[in-house]
Amino acid sequence: MNPILVDKLLKEYLLEDIGRVDLSAEGVFRGERVTAVIVAKEEGILAGLPFASRVFRLLGGDIEIKPLKREGERFKEGETILVISGNAKTILMGERLALNILQRLSGIATKTARLVEKIKDLPVKLLDTRKTTPGFRLFEKYAVKVGGGENHRFALYDMVMIKDNHIKVAGSIKEAVNRVRQIIPPFYKVEVEVSNFEELEEVLGLPVDIVMLDNFTPEQARQAVSLIRAKNPSLEIEISGGINEDNVRDFALAGADYLSSGSVIHSARWLDLSLKVV
Numbered sequence: 001m002n003p004i005l006v007d008k009l010l011k012e013y014l015l016e017d018i019g020r021v022d023l024s025a026e027g028v029f030r031g032e033r034v035t036a037v038i039v040a041k042e043e044g045i046l047a048g049l050p051f052a053s054r055v056f057r058l059l060g061g062d063i064e065i066k067p068l069k070r071e072g073e074r075f076k077e078g079e080t081i082l083v084i085s086g087n088a089k090t091i092l093m094g095e096r097l098a099l100n101i102l103q104r105l106s107g108i109a110t111k112t113a114r115l116v117e118k119i120k121d122l123p124v125k126l127l128d129t130r131k132t133t134p135g136f137r138l139f140e141k142y143a144v145k146v147g148g149g150e151n152h153r154f155a156l157y158d159m160v161m162i163k164d165n166h167i168k169v170a171g172s173i174k175e176a177v178n179r180v181r182q183i184i185p186p187f188y189k190v191e192v193e194v195s196n197f198e199e200l201e202e203v204l205g206l207p208v209d210i211v212m213l214d215n216f217t218p219e220q221a222r223q224a225v226s227l228i229r230a231k232n233p234s235l236e237i238e239i240s241g242g243i244n245e246d247n248v249r250d251f252a253l254a255g256a257d258y259l260s261s262g263s264v265i266h267s268a269r270w271l272d273l274s275l276k277v278v
Contacts, residue, residue: 001142009138010055013097025089034277036091038082038102040075041272045113047071047146048105049082051139052098061090072109072146081273088277095275103270104136105143111268112147114245115261119252124259126248127152127238131262140265152260160190161212173199177206191238200224204231213256215241221254229255 038052046069053065063086069075081102084091116126128144129152130137141151153159162176170176173192180190191210194200197220203211204227213224221239228235237256244263251259 001138005138006051006054007058009135010051010058010097012135014055014058014094017097018093022089022093025092029089029092032088033086034088034091035083035085036095036275036277037080038084038099038273038275040077040079040081041274043074043076044106044110044271045147046073046075046081046102046106047109047143048101048139051105052082052102055094055098055101056084056086056090059090059094061087063087063090084275091275091277099273099275101139103273104268105139105146106271106273108140108143108265108268109147110271112144112149112264115243115248115264116148118245118249119259122249122252124252124256125150126264127258127260128264129240129260129262130155131266133265144264147264149264150258152258159188160184162190162192164193164195173202174206177208181207193240197224197227200227204228204235208235210236210238212238212240212260218247218250218254221251221256225255 049067049071053067056063056065063084066083067081068083069079069081075081112126119126126149128141128149132140137154141154144151153161160180162173162180167173167176170179177190177192189209191212192203192208193212193214194203195214200211211228213221216224216239225237228237236258238258238260239251239254239256240260243251243259243261248259248261
């Protein structure tokens with residue numbers, strides 16, 4: 001992960017939160033040094049520790065940071081995650097952003113891990129999607145990996161994904177693929193989304209790398225995977241659409257290479273953590 005980009009984003013978040021001045025910190029503090037702890041108020045998997053620590057360092061001052069848990073480690077309710085010592089003003093100015101990062105990313109890692117646990121014995125990978133918070137994608141996708149998932153394309157530049165609206169504009173799946181192959185360099189993978197067996201049959205005769213079965217039922221997905229494996233064994237298969245903790249194993253048993261779920265990010269609940277001066 002590019003540390004220059006990380007710092008740029010964290011500075012933007014700090015500017016958003018602090019603005020011109022922290023009136024409370026400027027008014028109350030007189031150079032005091034304190035020790036504060038970040039404590040878990042529920043159990044989960046830790047994600048975001050390097051970024052939360054960096055928040056305090058970016059604010060300057062003599063700050064000592066002592067993690068008591070490792071990134072990716074499970075913590076229990078009541079456990080101390082991090083001890084921060086130094087200038088009171090610096091610690092309290094960075095409190096909210098550091099907590100926001102830890103709570104959000106730990107929530108994503110924890111939810112991802114729950115889904116991964118349900119399919120860990122099967123040869124399928126769990127992917128995230130681009131359904132992320134604007135400006136926070138880098139960190140949210142990082143948290144998915146901490147939880148044991150994998151990242152799909154980070155942005156539109158990573159690969160070609162031909163979806164229903166692309167097909168509608170082009171007129172057909174075949175025309176959309178042909179247009180892409182005429183323009184886009186061959187080292188970029190091409191994925192096509194299909195929503196029924198008729199579209200799938202059309203894709204099987206085209207020069208594509210991945211087919212996405214979108215909003216198929218688990219039984220339909222099993223049938224589709226069998227058809228693809230028989231006609232084009234080299235084609236990678238992704239299943240997407242409504243995958244969650246309740247049905248992830250049913251879809252994983254269909255035999256695809258990947259399952260993609262936006263829920264690991266957009267439906268992840270923030271974990272409850274707090275910072276207290278001791």
